[in-house]
Amino acid sequence: MFFKNWNKKQKGEEKNQVIDVTLEQVRQAVNEYADGLKTGISLRSIVQDDHSIDFDLLKGILNGLPNRPFYMSKETFEIFETADLPNEIDKVQKAVDQYRQENGEEPVIPGNPYGKISYYLIRHYLSSEPEMELYLDRNDKMVTHRCPE
Structure with a gap:
């Protein structure tokens, strides 16, 4: 026992x-x-x-x-070692989703081969513009900080 x-x-x-x-x-x-x-x-x-x-x-x-x-990230479920990225990615993911729902298209810079998100297009959905470049993954349509190859 x-x-x-x-x-x-x-x-x-x-x-x-x-x-x-x-x-x-x-x-x-x-x-x-x-x-x-x-x-x-x-x-x-x-x-x-x-x-x-x-x-x-x-x-x-x-x-x-x-x-x-x-x-x-609560939106993309991506895991990070720093605290700042998940919050920024979540804000941008929500803005991208709203833009897509209202406009029927992806808010990426026209002609950008990497799917770089246009902060100008989603400016009305953001309280502030992120300081980093973010991209929209072609496959799952999720925001990421990684530039696609």
Whole structure:
């Protein structure tokens, strides 16, 4: 009996230990968590108001808690190591979606081969213009900070 309780306690403490993780490990853990979500539960449930990921929900997958925060876009579900990108991407994604719904076209710079978003076209949907260049992925129509190849 003592051994069983000690073993359970040790496994519980293992999941609360602070660990080093890479961005790729976090992505894999989030994907695994998403695969196990019940119908009707959004992946947004692991994203807190400040866009940080709630690792209490992922510690069983990661076998611990990361020693630093990671952040996630609520609109595109892209994961970042810095806090500023997810918020900017979410604002632009919402603006792009509104523009597309009202105008029936993508708000990209005409002739731009990379799908660079035109902040001029979505200016009425944004409170401020982002300082970074953002692009619209050709396949999933999601905003990204990565310039397509």
